[in-house]
Structures are given as structure tokens and as C-alpha cells.
Amino acid sequence: MLFHRISSRSHPYSWMEIPMACGLKRLPVATTGASSKRRMALAGAAGLVALWAATSAAWGQNLPVLGGFAQFAVRALPAGATEAGDSSGSPAVKALKLTPTFESMGVCADVTGKLDGVRAELAYRAIGQKAWQAALDPVPCAPDRQFRGSILLLAPGERYEVRMRLTRDGKTLSEAVATARTWAESLPVARTVRLPAGVVREPLVIREQGTADGWIVYEAAEEGTTIDVGDSAANAVQMEGAAFVQVRGIHVRGGREDAVKILDSHDVRVTGCDISGWGEAGTWQWADENRTRGMFVDAQGKRIDGQSGIRVQGAVCRAVVLEHNYIHHPRGTANTWAFGHPHGPAGIVLSSTGGNHVVRYNDIVGAETYRWNDAITSEYNPHVTGGPHRDTDIHGNLLYLANDDGTELDGGQINVRYWGNWVEGGFCGVSCAPNRSGPSYVFRNLVVTGDERMATNSGFKMGGDRFPNPGVSFLLHNTVYALNYGLTSGHYGRGPTPIVSRNNIYAGPLESNGRVRHRHVAGGDFDFDLLSPEGFIGTTQPAPDREANAVWDYPKFVDAAARDLRLTDDSPGAIGGTPLANLNRADKTGAVSMGLFEKGAKDGLMPWRLNGWTVLPARQVVRVVSGGKVQTVPLRVRLSAPAGKTWRAIPGEPWLRCEPSSATGGESPQEVRVSVDPGALRPGVYHSSVTFRTDAGWLRTALLAVEVQADRRHEAVLDPEAQENLGGFQKVSDPQALGGGYVTTGDRAQPGQTTLTIEVPHDGEYFVMARVRAAGPPEKLAQQDSVDLSIDDEPRMQWDFWNVSHRQWNWVVARPREAVNGRFSLTKGLHKVTVHARESEVQVDRIVVANEPFPSR
Ligand SMILES: [Ca+2]
Ligand SMILES: [Ca+2]
Ligand SMILES: [Ca+2]
Numbered sequence: 001m002l003f004h005r006i007s008s009r010s011h012p013y014s015w016m017e018i019p020m021a022c023g024l025k026r027l028p029v030a031t032t033g034a035s036s037k038r039r040m041a042l043a044g045a046a047g048l049v050a051l052w053a054a055t056s057a058a059w060g061q062n063l064p065v066l067g068g069f070a071q072f073a074v075r076a077l078p079a080g081a082t083e084a085g086d087s088s089g090s091p092a093v094k095a096l097k098l099t100p101t102f103e104s105m106g107v108c109a110d111v112t113g114k115l116d117g118v119r120a121e122l123a124y125r126a127i128g129q130k131a132w133q134a135a136l137d138p139v140p141c142a143p144d145r146q147f148r149g150s151i152l153l154l155a156p157g158e159r160y161e162v163r164m165r166l167t168r169d170g171k172t173l174s175e176a177v178a179t180a181r182t183w184a185e186s187l188p189v190a191r192t193v194r195l196p197a198g199v200v201r202e203p204l205v206i207r208e209q210g211t212a213d214g215w216i217v218y219e220a221a222e223e224g225t226t227i228d229v230g231d232s233a234a235n236a237v238q239m240e241g242a243a244f245v246q247v248r249g250i251h252v253r254g255g256r257e258d259a260v261k262i263l264d265s266h267d268v269r270v271t272g273c274d275i276s277g278w279g280e281a282g283t284w285q286w287a288d289e290n291r292t293r294g295m296f297v298d299a300q301g302k303r304i305d306g307q308s309g310i311r312v313q314g315a316v317c318r319a320v321v322l323e324h325n326y327i328h329h330p331r332g333t334a335n336t337w338a339f340g341h342p343h344g345p346a347g348i349v350l351s352s353t354g355g356n357h358v359v360r361y362n363d364i365v366g367a368e369t370y371r372w373n374d375a376i377t378s379e380y381n382p383h384v385t386g387g388p389h390r391d392t393d394i395h396g397n398l399l400y401l402a403n404d405d406g407t408e409l410d411g412g413q414i415n416v417r418y419w420g421n422w423v424e425g426g427f428c429g430v431s432c433a434p435n436r437s438g439p440s441y442v443f444r445n446l447v448v449t450g451d452e453r454m455a456t457n458s459g460f461k462m463g464g465d466r467f468p469n470p471g472v473s474f475l476l477h478n479t480v481y482a483l484n485y486g487l488t489s490g491h492y493g494r495g496p497t498p499i500v501s502r503n504n505i506y507a508g509p510l511e512s513n514g515r516v517r518h519r520h521v522a523g524g525d526f527d528f529d530l531l532s533p534e535g536f537i538g539t540t541q542p543a544p545d546r547e548a549n550a551v552w553d554y555p556k557f558v559d560a561a562a563r564d565l566r567l568t569d570d571s572p573g574a575i576g577g578t579p580l581a582n583l584n585r586a587d588k589t590g591a592v593s594m595g596l597f598e599k600g601a602k603d604g605l606m607p608w609r610l611n612g613w614t615v616l617p618a619r620q621v622v623r624v625v626s627g628g629k630v631q632t633v634p635l636r637v638r639l640s641a642p643a644g645k646t647w648r649a650i651p652g653e654p655w656l657r658c659e660p661s662s663a664t665g666g667e668s669p670q671e672v673r674v675s676v677d678p679g680a681l682r683p684g685v686y687h688s689s690v691t692f693r694t695d696a697g698w699l700r701t702a703l704l705a706v707e708v709q710a711d712r713r714h715e716a717v718l719d720p721e722a723q724e725n726l727g728g729f730q731k732v733s734d735p736q737a738l739g740g741g742y743v744t745t746g747d748r749a750q751p752g753q754t755t756l757t758i759e760v761p762h763d764g765e766y767f768v769m770a771r772v773r774a775a776g777p778p779e780k781l782a783q784q785d786s787v788d789l790s791i792d793d794e795p796r797m798q799w800d801f802w803n804v805s806h807r808q809w810n811w812v813v814a815r816p817r818e819a820v821n822g823r824f825s826l827t828k829g830l831h832k833v834t835v836h837a838r839e840s841e842v843q844v845d846r847i848v849v850a851n852e853p854f855p856s857r
């Protein structure tokens with residue numbers, strides 16, 4: 001066997017800390033009677049939590065070191081303690097339950113017997129195959145007295161045998177085998193309802209139920225069906241109490257609240273729909289200082305939030321498949337964190353459902369002025385039933401431009417799998433907080449961050465210990481290209497939460513990017529990742545027991561700007577990963593590539609879709625002049641079976657055009673010329689897109705960052721070190737800096753200021769930029785990344801840079817909450833632009849004010 005199993009060696013994940021952190025009130029209360037009293041007396045608060053019933057992730061025992069991966073075993077009980085429940089006798093699997101999707105199998109094993117030191121192993125094989133394949137070790141989930149795990153990357157419509165073994169000290173104690181078939185791609189259709197061609201103004205309401213052997217399919221007319229209800233109904237499409245129903249290929253427009261609502265329905269599919277124009281735009285408001293400032297409110301003054309392209313709601317909802325949908329241009333947009341938690345539209349919401357869903361191959365595409373709150377969101381984040389809840393797959397999706405999270409997995413996260421997704425633009429990429437029960441598997445995703453202000457918290461947002469027995473989150477083989485942190489933990493409680501991180505790349509455009517902020521001395525099983533040397537915050541770095549086998553270096557990507565995040569052959573991390581069961585294989589030399597792509601991957605295209613369906617480059621930067629001439633950029637489209645025969649291009653903006661806009665595919669790539677008409681665009685950066693759809697329903701979206709320059713640049717440039725009067729700023733001579741020097745706020749922020757007087761030639765919009773750096777240690781960058789800004793005699797505005805390095809100079813555009821889009825209106829004449837010291841160790845090399853957000857041309 002090519003992979004090794006590896007124990008987590010010397011860093012026990014000490015759950016003994018939980019009660020000390022959170023108090024007795026949150027301990028499990030299931031035990032009663034004399035024995036529990038005795039346990040309490042003997043073991044105290046800490047010992048109680050160490051009972052099997054609460055040691056949901058008690059790994060790190062002295063298991064033999066065999067390789068690179070965490071093993072999970074039930075931890076030994078404290079001396080004198082006894083177990084609750086079915087705790088006597090030899091350990092055994094009482095029931096082995098399999099819950100399939102198309103490509104995964106959730107495994108839950110109820111176990112009995114005396115379990116301390118017991119480990120479970122999982123293996124699988126397709127019926128008819130001889131050899132068992134190893135899967136990742138399942139984890140003990142104490143409150144349910146279960147071992148749980150997932151088998152990944154299976155074939156659809158195939159019957160599999162799954163074997164669980166309980167072992168202690170390498171000896172098998174009990175073994176159980178169960179079989180189940182993964183979901184088939186094709187549906188047995190009893191009846192097809194053809195919808196009328198053209199525009200239908202009535203909502204489509206479905207309360208029907210088919211059967212497992214006879215689905216009912218609602219399908220668009222050959223010529224196309226648009227259901228456009230405007231504001232006349234809450235939803236354009238509504239399923240209520242439906243079952244074994246598919247809705248396919250329709251254009252969905254409007255709906256006062258959500259475009260598509262699936263309420264208490266099971267075994268339903270929404271396939272290949274084009275969904276836009278729902279919800280309420282609202283009014284942006286400023287008046288209410290505390291509650292709604294900076295948010296969009298309805299006529300009653302209420303914040304608008306959670307209006308979704310597709311809403312799945314209610315405990316009856318199970319086995320809901322949302323696939324191949326193009327979800328875009330809601331009526332509203334979300335505020336940024338400049339005004340507190342974002343409120344606004346979502347692409348998909350999973351709200352308190354029964355779980356076991358699949359969300360795959362959707363393009364949830366925002367635009368510069370149509371930002372998601374979360375592209376895929378959970379209701380309600382702290383509930384076990386929140387979000388994907390359990391036995392759910394989210395894969396192969398594009399999630400573009402959220403002001404909060406690309407995806408929330410928040411909730412139970414019981415056998416939730418998230419892979420092959422491309423998250424682009426977001427304050428956070430993927431939220432895994434809280435993980436109430438676990439385990440969840442987040443693997444081989446591309447996460448690129450940056451919200452509307454180009455601000456980032458982190459690529460992965462991980463939980464804490466607010467709830468007892470948090471579940472394990474596996475982060476495996478992801479590539480995080482973040483502007484700030486690669487990962488932060490401690491959300492939902494400050495104490496530790498179980499994370500297993502392997503073979504990930506945590507990086508970004510600056511060398512300080514991708515830092516992992518995991519505060520806790522205990523907990524967190526991180527190893528074999530590629531991190532920047534600035535990297536692991538919250539412990540001695542590199543800690544001997546954490547990231548012991550990491551590569552502390554900067555990756556070399558094929559073309560990060562084009563979002564080809566493959567590693568070059570000579571990049572750090574091209575070897576150095578660890579073999580993982582069910583997920584990778586070492587090559588002939590024993591090497592495993594870190595990050596999202598295997599070595600030798602044919603293209604760097606995300607998200608994971610069918611072979612033979614590519615649109616490249618995945619992203620490009622286009623420079624045009626405001627009011628100027630049309631600029632054309634090429635895309636290469638390749639389409640072959642089974643992804644479809646023909647394709648059609650859908651520009652994401654009225655100022656984009658594609659030539660040709662449709663064609664028949666073929667083996668050789670076709671060139672599509674995308675023209676950008678900047679005639680009506682003000683100077684600025686516009687995150688936009690072109691989406692391609694094939695006749696078989698497959699989507700691909702290419703991203704365009706359009707930089708619109710001013711027709712004539714007007715700029716004022718200041719080297720602050722050349723100023724006479726700097727207040728508390730100190731001058732530093734440095735031949736590497738522009739103009740031979742810079743100013744710094746020093747180790748303590750003194751009241752310093754530097755003023756640039758500019759003559760504005762015309763009334764208009766201007767941007768303020770600065771070339772900055774932070775001098776202090778990288779773990780303190782967050783305390784070294786802001787100044788205040790004032791214009792003329794107006795009040796000061798806080799200017800957070802969001803992205804600084806301690807070594808590299810970086811240009812940042814001011815986007816304070818008073819001007820989130822960076823635009824300041826100035827009238828013709830003289831103006832004073834003043835930068836005031838605010839935090840320590842901030843270095844300012846140059847300040848530029850220009851009528852476009854580019855520091856130079
Ligand atoms: Ca949420
Ligand atoms: Ca969120
Ligand atoms: Ca700060």
C-alpha cells in the first residue's frame with residue numbers, strides 16, 4: 001500500500017482544557033445516579049469531560065508512529081472513572097450505517113463495550129473488487145457513542161462494501177461490513193411536464209410527489225421558458241411538500257424574497273436553471289449610527305438579509321440536489337464589514353434541513369455592485385441542523401464575490417464534504433465555525449480572498465469551544481491564496497477546536513500572507529503544510545509538535561494572477577506532502593505535491609468539472625480608459641463530449657460582449673473575443689465575469705478584473721520624508737524607498753501627521769493611495785496596519801490597510817467606511833489630504849492622490 005498511517009505523535013489534543021475554559025454548565029448531563037456522582041467526585045470537572053461520552057476527538061495517544069496522518073483513538077479514562085452506557089464487555093460495532101450521495105459515503109457506527117484506547121479503521125471496495133481500499137480513519141464522536149467518517153471520491157451509481165474494524169494496540173477486536181449504492185446520475189422519470197415557451201408571469205408552485213421509481217420532471221420548453229414574477233409573488237418557483245421532482249433548465253426571475261424556495265420537500269433536484277433578479281434592493285442608509293448604518297433597508301427600515309437564489313428550508317428537506325445553476329445578479333447587494341456584519345443576498349441558503357444534500361457545479365457569481373453576504377450560507381450557524389448539516393456534498397462550485405464568506409459550512413458538519421470548489425473574493429473563504437458534531441472534510445479547494453474593499457480576515461475561519469464536543473474539521477490539500485490570514489481559529493469560543501491540516505498551501509501575494517493564526521498552545525493537528533516563514537501564530541514557531549514537517553517557504557505558482565495555482569516543478573511544496581488514504585497517492589519517487597493540484601495536472605482550471613470543458617484563462621486583468629475605446633481580450637473555449645455539443649456565452653455586464661456568442665464545440669480550442677466597452681465606466685476596478693453554458697448544462701465562468709483608468713490622469717505625489725513638519729512621524733533614510741526615505745510611527749504611535757496639499761483641476765472623484773509597510777513582527781501585523789485620513793477640515797477617517805508586510809512595500813487604496821469604494825468627491829481648487837499616525841510601526845513611503853485608483857501608470 002502506498003500510503004502510510006501516521007499517528008499524531010506527541011501533541012495530545014487535551015480536552016481536559018474544555019471545562020476549565022467553559023465551566024461546568026456546558027458539560028453533558030446525560031449521566032445520572034450514583035455512578036455519575038462517583039465519577040464527579042473522583043475525576044472532578046475535568047475528568048467528567050474526559051469520559052468517553054465527551055472525548056469526541058481524543059487522539060494523540062501513544063499510538064505507533066507509522067507515517068504522516070492523525071489517528072484517532074478513544075482516550076483512556078481517568079483512573080477510577082467508569083463509562084456510561086453500553087460500556088462493559090468487548091468493544092463491538094453494534095450498527096454500521098451508510099448514507100450515500102453521488103460520490104461519497106457517510107459512515108456512522110454505533111459502538112458498544114469498553115472503548116478506551118480503541119481505534120477504528122475504515123476500508124471500502126466496489127462490489128466485485130477484491131482488494132480493500134483504505135479510507136481516512138473515522139473519528140470517535142462521543143456524545144453519540146459513534147465512530148464517524150466519510151469515504152470520498154467514489155463513482156456514482158455503484159454498490160460498495162464498507163468495512164469498519166475496531167482495534168486496540170493493533171489487534172482487531174470487532175469488524176462489521178455493510179453495503180450501499182451511491183446515487184445514480186440518471187433519474188427514472190415517470191412524467192415530464194413541459195412548461196410553456198416564453199415568459200410566464202405566474203409562479204411555478206409544485207406540491208406534487210413522484211416516487212423513487214418514477215420522478216416528475218418540470219422542464220423548460222425547447223425555445224426556453226422564463227418564469228418572471230417580478231414582485232407579484234414571494235418566490236418565482238416554490239416547492240412545498242414535494243418529493244421526487246426535478247425542475248430543469250428554466251430562467252427564474254424575480255420573487256420578492258427568494259427566487260426558488262424549497263420548503264419541506266425531499267428527493268428534489270434543481271438542475272440547470274438561470275436565476276437572477278430576486279429580492280429587494282432596498283435603500284442604503286447612513287442615519288442610524290448603531291443598527292443599520294451602511295446597510296440596505298426596506299421600506300420599514302429593516303435590514304435586508306438572507307434573500308437567496310435558492311432557499312432550502314425545513315427538517316423534511318433531505319436529498320435535495322442543486323446542480324448546474326447559474327445564480328447571479330440579485331436585486332440587492334451586501335454591505336461590507338466596514339459597517340459590522342454583512343447583511344444582504346445569498347446564492348444558496350440551507351436552512352435547518354434534514355441534510356444529505358448535494359450542491360454541485362453551480363456558478364454563484366457576484367459583480368462589483370452585486371456582492372453576496374455569503375455565496376452559500378447556513379441557517380442557523382450555531383445549530384447542528386444549520387447549513388449542510390450532515391451527509392452533504394458541496395463540490396465543483398464557483399463562489400465569486402462575497403462580502404462575508406464564500407461558503408458557510410457552519411452547523412453540524414456531520415460527514416460534510418467540500419471539495420473541488422473555487423472561492424474567489426470574500427472577507428473569508430470558507431467558514432467551518434462552528435463545527436458542532438463533525439467530522440467535515442474540506443479538500444482540494446482553491447480559496448482566493450478579498451472583499452469589496454480588498455479586505456480579508458482569513459481563507460479558513462475555524463471554530464472554538466463555545467459548544468462542548470466540537471467536531472473535527474479536516475483541511476486537506478487546499479490552496480489558500482489570501483490577502484491576510486490563511487486560517488484563523490477561535491471563532492465561536494476562544495478555546496481549541498479540532499482541526500487536522502495536511503498538505504495545504506497557505507500563501508498569498510505578499511510574503512506575510514497566508515499566516516495561520518491558531519492561538520492555542522494545545523490542540524490543532526497541523527503538519528505537512530506549506531507556510532510562509534512568517535507563519536504560524538500563537539505558538540513557538542515552528543512548534544516541535546506542530547508543522548514539524550512543514551515547508552516554511554513561498555510557493556511558486558504557474559500564474560497566480562490568471563488563477564492557475566499549480567506549483568511549478570521547482571516550487572517549494574512540489575514535493576513534501578504526505579500520502580493520505582483515499583485522497584492522494586505518492587508518485588514513483590514517493591513524492592506527494594502539496595496544495596490543490598497533483599503534480600503534472602494538465603491544466604490549472606478550477607472548479608472541478610468535466611474534462612473536455614475548459615475556458616481559459618480563468619481570470620485576466622483588462623486595462624481600459626474611461627470613456628475610451630473598446631478593448632478586446634481573447635478566451636479559449638474547448639468543449640467536447642460528454643460536456644456538450646454547443647456552447648453559449650453570457651456576459652456578466654452590459655458593457656461586455658462576446659464574439660462569437662455561441663458555437664458548436666470541437667476537440668480544438670475556439671477563440672472567443674471578449675470586448676470591454678469602457679464608454680460609461682468611471683475610473684476604478686470592476687470585478688466582472690463571462691459565463692459559458694453548454695447544451696448539456698455545464699457551466700464555466702471566466703473572471704475579468706477590469707481596470708478603468710482615467711482619460712487624463714491628475715495626480716499629486718508626496719514623499720512624506722521630504723516634509724518639514726511631521727509631528728510624531730520619524731524620518732528614515734533608505735535608498736530602497738522611493739525618494740530615498742520614508743516616515744514611520746515608531747514603536748509607539750506618536751501623534752504625527754503629514755499633509756499633502758493638492759490642486760484639483762476639475763470637480764470629480766479622487767482616490768488616496770499610500771505605499772506602506774509594517775516594521776514589527778509579522779504576528780503583530782494587525783496592530784500595524786492603519787492610519788487615519790482626513791481631507792481638508794473634515795473629521796478623521798480610519799484607514800485600515802488590510803494587507804501589509806513587514807518587509808515588502810505594498811500600495812494600498814484608502815477605503816474607509818465613509819468611502820468604501822475609495823472615491824472621494826473633491827471640487828476644483830486646493831485641498832489638504834492629511835495622514836495621521838494611528839498604530840505603531842507603520843511606515844509610509846509615498847502618498848498619491850489621483851483620479852484613478854492606480855498608484856502609477
Ligand atoms: Ca449564516
Ligand atoms: Ca457568514
Ligand atoms: Ca489594525
Ligand SMILES: [Ca+2]
Pocket residue numbers: 719720721737738739740741742844845846
Ligand atoms: Ca519615500
